Amino acid sequence: MNARxxxxxxxxxxxxxxxxxxxxxxxxxxxRGKLVSHEDATKLLxxxxxxxxxxxxxxxxxxxxxxxxxxxxxxxxxxxxxxHIVQSGVVLAEHLDLFEAGIAxxxxxxxxxxxxxxxxxxxxxxxxxxxxxxxxxELFSRYFVDLTPHVALxxxxxxxxxxxxxxxxxxEDSPVVIEATAFKQGIVIAQVNELVDKVPRVDxxxxxxxxVVAAPSNFYVEPLFTxxxxxxxxxQILGAMLAIKGIYAPYGVKRLNHGIGFNxxxxxxxxxxxxxxxxxxxxxxxxxxxxxxxxxxxAIESGWVEQVHSFGSEVGMDDYMRARPDIFxxxxxxxxxxxxxxxxxxxxxxxxxxxxxxxxxDLAGNSSTFTKDRIAGFGGAxxxxxxxxxxxxxxxxxLKAGREAAGxxxxxxxxxxxxxxxxxxxxxxxxxxxxxxxxxxxxxKSLDLALPPVMIYGDDVSHIVTEEGIANLLLCRTxxxxxxxxxGVAGYTDVGRARDARAVEExxxxxxxxxxxxxGIDPLEANKSLLAARSIKELMHWSGNLxxxxxxxxxx
Amino acid sequence: MEILxxxxxxxxxxxxxxxxxxxxxxxxxxxxxxxxRTLADTECTVEIATPVRGYDDxxxxxxxxxxxxxxxxxxxxxxxxSGARPDTVMLRLLQGVRTIETGHD
Numbered sequence: 001m002n003a004r005x006x007x008x009x010x011x012x013x014x015x016x017x018x019x020x021x022x023x024x025x026x027x028x029x030x031x032r033g034k035l036v037s038h039e040d041a042t043k044l045l046x047x048x049x050x051x052x053x054x055x056x057x058x059x060x061x062x063x064x065x066x067x068x069x070x071x072x073x074x075x076x077x078x079x080x081x082x083x084h085i086v087q088s089g090v091v092l093a094e095h096l097d098l099f100e101a102g103i104a105x106x107x108x109x110x111x112x113x114x115x116x117x118x119x120x121x122x123x124x125x126x127x128x129x130x131x132x133x134x135x136x137x138e139l140f141s142r143y144f145v146d147l148t149p150h151v152a153l154x155x156x157x158x159x160x161x162x163x164x165x166x167x168x169x170x171x172e173d174s175p176v177v178i179e180a181t182a183f184k185q186g187i188v189i190a191q192v193n194e195l196v197d198k199v200p201r202v203d204x205x206x207x208x209x210x211x212v213v214a215a216p217s218n219f220y221v222e223p224l225f226t227x228x229x230x231x232x233x234x235x236q237i238l239g240a241m242l243a244i245k246g247i248y249a250p251y252g253v254k255r256l257n258h259g260i261g262f263n264x265x266x267x268x269x270x271x272x273x274x275x276x277x278x279x280x281x282x283x284x285x286x287x288x289x290x291x292x293x294x295x296x297x298x299a300i301e302s303g304w305v306e307q308v309h310s311f312g313s314e315v316g317m318d319d320y321m322r323a324r325p326d327i328f329x330x331x332x333x334x335x336x337x338x339x340x341x342x343x344x345x346x347x348x349x350x351x352x353x354x355x356x357x358x359x360x361x362d363l364a365g366n367s368s369t370f371t372k373d374r375i376a377g378f379g380g381a382x383x384x385x386x387x388x389x390x391x392x393x394x395x396x397x398x399l400k401a402g403r404e405a406a407g408x409x410x411x412x413x414x415x416x417x418x419x420x421x422x423x424x425x426x427x428x429x430x431x432x433x434x435x436x437x438x439x440x441x442x443x444x445k446s447l448d449l450a451l452p453p454v455m456i457y458g459d460d461v462s463h464i465v466t467e468e469g470i471a472n473l474l475l476c477r478t479x480x481x482x483x484x485x486x487x488g489v490a491g492y493t494d495v496g497r498a499r500d501a502r503a504v505e506e507x508x509x510x511x512x513x514x515x516x517x518x519x520g521i522d523p524l525e526a527n528k529s530l531l532a533a534r535s536i537k538e539l540m541h542w543s544g545n546l547x548x549x550x551x552x553x554x555x556x
Numbered sequence: 557m558e559i560l561x562x563x564x565x566x567x568x569x570x571x572x573x574x575x576x577x578x579x580x581x582x583x584x585x586x587x588x589x590x591x592x593r594t595l596a597d598t599e600c601t602v603e604i605a606t607p608v609r610g611y612d613d614x615x616x617x618x619x620x621x622x623x624x625x626x627x628x629x630x631x632x633x634x635x636x637x638s639g640a641r642p643d644t645v646m647l648r649l650l651q652g653v654r655t656i657e658t659g660h661d
Contacts (some may be wrong), residue, residue, distance in 0.1 A: 235643045426641040430608060467643040492614045492642040524651055 016185035017132035023048040023187055024210065034163045034206075036213050041071040046210060048187045051081050053150040055104070056143075056177050056271065060089040061111045061224050061379060062312040063170045065155035068191045069094040072153065077102045084108070084131075086147045088139055088173055088340070090115050090377070091222070099127045108147055109377060110134045113224075116374035123375065123447050133375070133453050135382040137348065140173070140341045143180035150183040152188045154209075155219045159192040159201055163206030166199035169292075169313030169321065169336040170221060174204060176341045182208035193218045200333035223315040223550045225291045227265035230535045230555075235467045236498070238516065238526035239422050240266035244275050246465055246470045246519050247420060248284040251397040255287040257347040257384045259356020263422040265295040267355070269531045272302040289347035289384070290315040291329065292336070294549070297542045298532035300327055310336065311343040311380065320546035347384035352397035353418040353463075354384040358455055359427060360435050363483045363495065365458030365473055367421055370440035378455055385456040387417040401462055404474040417476065419456060422465040425491030432493035433466075434486065458482075464489055467523075468496070469515040470483060476512060488513045560604045560612055562619045566629035569597035572657030579652045589633065589638040589654045597629045604645075606637045619643050619647075626653045 012018075026047040029041040049055060057072060058065045073094045076486075083104040090096070090112045098104035099122050108131035112119050121130045134142070143149065154174050156165035167174055182188050189211040190204075193402045244267060247253065258264035271285055286306045290296065292314045297304050310330055313321075313336060321336040322326040328336045347354065358367040358381075369376040391398075398415030423433045444452035464471045466489045476482040481503075488504035490496030508514045516523050533539045536553045576592045595601065602619045622628070626649070633652065637645060 233644070234647055235641070238647075424641065425643060430611065430639070430641060492617050497613075497617060523647060524654060526647075 014037060020185045020187065023050070027211065031211060033161060034210065034212050035161065036211050038067070038213055038216055041068065042074045044189070044213070045072055046075050046080055046366070048189070049075070049080050049083070049151050051079070052084070053145060054084045054086050056149040056152045056181065057085060057095065058090060058152065058154045058173060059087050060173045060312065061091065061113060062221055063155055063172055064092055064220045064222070065095070065153050065191045066092060066220045067217070067383050068153040068155070068189065068213070073097040073101065073103065075089065075103060081105075086139070086143070086149055089113070089415060090119060093118075094410070094442065095258045096122060100268055105129055105132060107299065108132055108139065108142070110135065110136050110139050111379055112377040113376055116376040119375040120373050120443075121394050129536060130447070130449065132451070133377055135378055136340060136344045136380060136382045140176045143176060148184045149177065150186050151183045152186060153178050154178060154189070154204075155191045156203070158194045159190060159209070159212045160199050160206070163190070163209035163212055164199050164202045165190055165192070165204040165206070165209060166201055167203040168200070169318055169338055171203045171338050172312040175339060175342045178204050178208050187211075189213065191200070191219060193213045201331040203337070216236055221313070221315050223553070224419065225260055225293050225314045226316070226549070226553055227262055227293070227295055228536050228553060228555075229265065229269055229531050229533050229539065232266050232269070232528070232531060234526045235424050236266040236521055237270065237528070238467050239263050239275055239424070239465050241521050241530075242465050242470055242516060242519065243267055243420065243422055244270065244280070244284070245278060245521060246514055247353070247418065247465070248275070249280055250416060251352070251400050252396050253284050253353045253418065255351045255395070256285060256353040256355070257289045257351050257380070258293070259354070259381055260379060261356050261357040263424075264355060264530070265293065268293060268295040268299055269533060271299040271304050272532045273530050274299060278304070289343050289351055291441070292321055294536070294539050294547055295533070297539050297547060299344045300324065301542050302532075307505050308340045309346055311340040311341050312338045315550045316548040319548060320384055320543050323533050323546050338373035344380060344383050347380060348386070348388050349391055351384065352395055353420065354381070355420040355422055356381050356385060357423050358421055359433065360438050361421060361433060361464065361486065362435055362438050362458070363424065363486055364479070365421075365461040365464065365482065366438060367456045367461070367488060368438045368440040368452045369455055370438075370443055372439045372443055375443075375453075378453075380399060380494060381455050385419045386460045387419065391415070391417075399473055404472070407477065415556065416462065417460075418462045418526050419460050420463045420465060421456065421461055425466050425493050425496060427469065434493045434495035436495065469513055469518070472512050472514070475510065481512070485512050557605050557607055558609055560606065560615055562604075562616055564600045564602075564619070564623040566598050566600050566623055567627045569629035570627065570631050570653055572659070574656045574659045577652055577655040578656055580648045587618045587644060587648055589648045589652045590635045591656045592632045593630050593656065594632045595630050600628045600631050600633070602633045602635065604635045604637055605627060606639070608639050610623060614642055617644070620646055622646060622649045628653050631656070
């Protein structure tokens with residue numbers, strides 16, 4: 001006889017629901033309905049969070065549940081310990097404090113920015129067990145497969161008594177985090193700036209939210225996507241001219257994403273000047289998957305941009321977006337609506353070009369922002385900066401790139417995403433951007449990581465733009481050609497000076513490499529008079545004073 | 557501060573008749589270039605004062621390419637680089653040659 005039976009199983013099928021009910025019961029003494037006083041927030045967390053739980057402490061690269069982060073760092077580490085933190089952004093000092101105190105042990109994340117050096121130190125000291133550094137879509141996807149949070153600590157602008165949350169322009173990661181947590185019997189706690197009778201719009205329905213804490217001060221938002229035009233260099237303007245005339249124009253790139261950084265800010269600021277002179281208005285850069293970059297204001301105001309969908313908001317842009325519903329996605333309440341997962345998907349599948357910067361590029365075109373002592377994490381670059389092999393719709397830009405990559409052999413037409421790295425050959429403190437080996441390979445060895453962190457893999461990169469010119473990697477037919485194409489735009493770095501000059505000239509004859517003069521661009525014309533706005537104040541003026549820059553950018 | 561001096565023979569004299577020109581400003585990541593028309597028509601010297609050590613080969617490569625591109629004969633050029641990147645140095649040198657040719661940049 002075997003043990004197979006058609007009768008009902010004896011196992012319990014609702015242990016997660018039972019666990020949830022026990023946690024809610026333990027928390028009941030601190031709550032009136034869903035409302036918990038900020039003074040009881042630490043006790044609430046001790047009641048609902050259990051040792052070994054997966055916890056998402058929101059928090060991404062923009063908004064922060066900073067009050068709940070500080071309270072979680074205060075719990076008794078003898079009771080709440082060994083947590084597995086699963087969140088997109090490790091940005092606050094408190095996020096690292098959790099690991100120092102033993103409250104948390106394991107980490108799966110995407111982006112670290114300012115805490116990159118602290119994470120590297122904690123890893124080396126054995127305070128953090130690192131799962132993986134994910135791309136955003138990858139981490140969000142794992143929330144539904146094997147990294148579902150037991151507890152999500154989220155953040156909203158306001159809530160009503162039923163727990164309905166209004167996040168406004170800063171909705172960001174929250175819908176995906178809360179959906180995964182709430183529907184798998186987890187606990188959702190929201191920090192809010194204020195309690196109201198009726199929220200302006202429901203970004204997260206109250207039946208997915210268990211507790212609401214009105215924090216004593218407003219949550220923190222990092223103005224991560226604001227670039228002061230005054231700091232843009234002539235070299236960056238030259239790079240922007242090359243990108244527009246050498247890539248946007250010939251491919252007719254209309255749908256795109258721009259990375260964060262001064263190189264792409266320069267592109268945004270010369271659309272209404274340089275690109276306008278080239279007669280490109282309406283033919284390029286009309287539809288964006290992009291955060292509301294203040295440097296895009298002049299292009300929007302001069303009628304270049306048709307629409308923008310955003311991952312998150314940007315400090316100071318709320319009123320401007322509210323006044324431009326033709327351009328931005330806005331709710332019935334009038335304020336902008338963002339969603340990081342939707343916008344990442346849009347950037348991956350519905351754009352023809354990603355362009356962004358990086359810290360290091362190797363001879364195969366692999367790029368990384370990790371250095372020997374910084375675990376920087378990734379932003380949106382790896383998803384948007386990759387060729388989505390699941391794409392099935394054609395566009396002129398995509399087909400042209402596909403033809404270039406396939407060469408003469410194409411019998412079955414297939415497109416390619418344009419993935420452009422735009423860099424200066426030397427970075428801060430004269431550190432070379434082009435290297436024989438990425439620092440992240442050394443880092444992976446020293447930390448025993450299974451996978452060296454690579455932001456964009458070389459086989460996804462279509463073009464590299466530097467002040468020396470454009471390398472079109474789609475047209476390279478061998479690894480040797482690819483290496484010489486990269487060396488050929490690497491300027492005076494060791495990698496650049498080790499080029500085979502004859503091979504580089506041959507590549508130039510085939511237009512694999514294009515110099516500024518090959519494109520009719522005079523480097524001496526790359527100057528600040530081309531920038532549609534030369535300061536934050538001029539961006540304000542362009543916006544009709546609707547853009548309200550944060551204090552740290554008000555330098556007048 | 558390290559001083560690097562490079563001397564080149566050029567194909568011919570720099571265009572124009574302006575006696576001297578100053579381009580750029582000394583500030584973070586920027587630099588100042590002084591050009592004086594004081595040498596023989598096929599001579600050019602470039603003096604680089606830099607706070608960053610160990611980049612002599614880079615600067616020599618930048619100057620060699622500049623001489624090839626601009627043929628700056630007759631010019632004595634002094635660069636106060638304040639840690640600028642090679643691309644900025646090249647840009648300023650080319651701007652300097654244009655300024656000493658036309659009197660304005």
